[in-house]
Amino acid sequence: MEKKASEKLEPQLREHRDCLTLTALTLQHLPHDPAIGRQRHYPKGSFVWTAETTDHSLYFLERGQIAIMLSDDAGCEVIIRVLKPGEPFGELCFCAERDRPRKNCAQASVDSMALEVGFDDFMIHMQQDADALTSLAFTFCKRLADAESRIEVLSHRGAEVRIGRLLLQLAATGGMTSATRQGKTKLPIGHDDLARMAAMTRPHVSVTMGKLRDRGLVHYDRSNQLTVDVVRLGEYVNQKTRTNE
Amino acid sequence: MEKKASEKLEPQLREHRDCLTLTALTLQHLPHDPAIGRQRHYPKGSFVWTAETTDHSLYFLERGQIAIMLSDDAGCEVIIRVLKPGEPFGELCFCAERDRPRKNCAQASVDSMALEVGFDDFMIHMQQDADALTSLAFTFCKRLADAESRIEVLSHRGAEVRIGRLLLQLAATGGMTSATRQGKTKLPIGHDDLARMAAMTRPHVSVTMGKLRDRGLVHYDRSNQLTVDVVRLGEYVNQKTRTNE
DNA sequence: GACTCGACGTTCGCCCGCAAACGTGGGATT
DNA sequence: AATCCCACGTTTGCGGGCGAACGTCGAGTC
Secondary structure, eight states: OTTHHHHHHOHHHHHHHHHHHHHSOOGGGSOSOGGGEEEEEEOTTOEEEOTTOOOOOEEEEEESOEEEEEEETTEEEEEEEEEOTTOEEEOSSTTSOOSOSOOEEEEESSSEEEEEEOHHHHHHHHHHOHHHHHHHHHHHHHHHHHHHHHHHHHTOOSHHHHHHHHHHHHHHHTSBSOOSSTTEEEEOOOHHHHHHHHTOOHHHHHHHHHHHHHTTSEEEETTEEEEEEHHHHHHHHHHHHHHTO | OTTHHHHHHOHHHHHHHHHHHHHSOOGGGSOSOGGGOEEEEEOTTOEEEOTTOOOOOEEEEEESOEEEEEEETTEEEEEEEEEOTTOEEEOSSTTSOOSOSOOEEEEESSSEEEEEEOHHHHHHHHHHOHHHHHHHHHHHHHHHHHHHHHHHHHTOOSHHHHHHHHHHHHHHHTSBSOOSSTTEEEEOOOHHHHHHHHTOOHHHHHHHHHHHHHTTSEEEETTEEEEEEHHHHHHHHHHHHHHTO
């Protein structure tokens, strides 16, 4: 019974984090061979690829931060995923895109370094290294779960629930584990990025965040990072969801 | 130049379909050993698992149709994915769910048969069969692409664009390939299911579909299945997206 | 053929998310 | 210290999506 508190909070999350640490594909699964890829530098704001890019490669982020976003006709608006160092990205198989006119694009949100690997080289290595292949499958699995979480977020039309669930998802996956206390999670993210993730306008995000802050579910101000009270926000969002359905 | 017409329409889709046919994990990748799993029967409307189910297994659909949906507190509302015979489903790794109070659930939309396989048995087989493991990775990849398409669909708030893009996605992935002509795709789906996929209300879907039908972009009536004019609908949706941004 | 059932259609009023424009404060640069 | 720049805040009018309730048509059942 000594694990009661953490079990009550997030038993599956704990298991999930262990799983990720152990099995997700990272830069370390690649052979330490300089010939395996080419190191590239991406200044802040530059694109690794855009909707117009035709050649598909794989990348492993070495330093910095890359955001995968949907490239609207009017520019890249919706953020699908944000990558941290070590993670692979790119068109991980040629299946990734359909015949739709839009594709995604990848933009460096800070100054970044990435290793570009040819798809064929990568597949050859995957077929030779069963551990790496297993890790690749788990990486896909994790991202699929993330994507389905995003689908859940976007399936809610109400602003508070939508932002609330997005914050909960970010706290569960990308959040700084170094919480001040149980259930408080810091999120290094601005309203602008939240708006692009929730497919909302930035002012509306500010209004909604203000409401959540007034209720004491999140904390932030001009000089302090966003902190989410996961437990209370979760309760509020669930109650709000129930009453609206 | 003899492939000009099809290339112009959907070059990547063709490649993608080949890719799927060749590499996606299906029932045929399992060893033909009756001890590998247990065959189960699911009557129409019954659940393979619900939000309350605690044990996680893998399933391969043998006959019928299963829908994976988000289990809202007020029941299952949003359809994430619809499976066809041969496809695997279930908690494909224990990472699938986070600490969020909601989980997904699986409901048989018609009378169905599925093979239940233990996770451990499955993983053992995956580690012994490199081809199956590669196929598993491609299956995840395909579903990740599908999920990201859904994110794109749900990121649009306008009803016509939202329904239009959903129809285009369904036509590109699940649609009957047997088109009457180039660019016309039949979709065996009702307004009710469309509403659950687009996270809209059923009446609003009917209104929106009526508008699209008036414009000649889709065709259907009380006794004829839905047919989508992929090319014209794509043009309309893109134009509509541009003017609104 | 009368019945039921399920799927599609229609209307109306409320609410809320969006757009646009402007205001405010803090931190970094000079 | 003055400046610029960026992130967050706030307001108003408007459009449209939602909810609810009801209507209509076709198909299968007996």
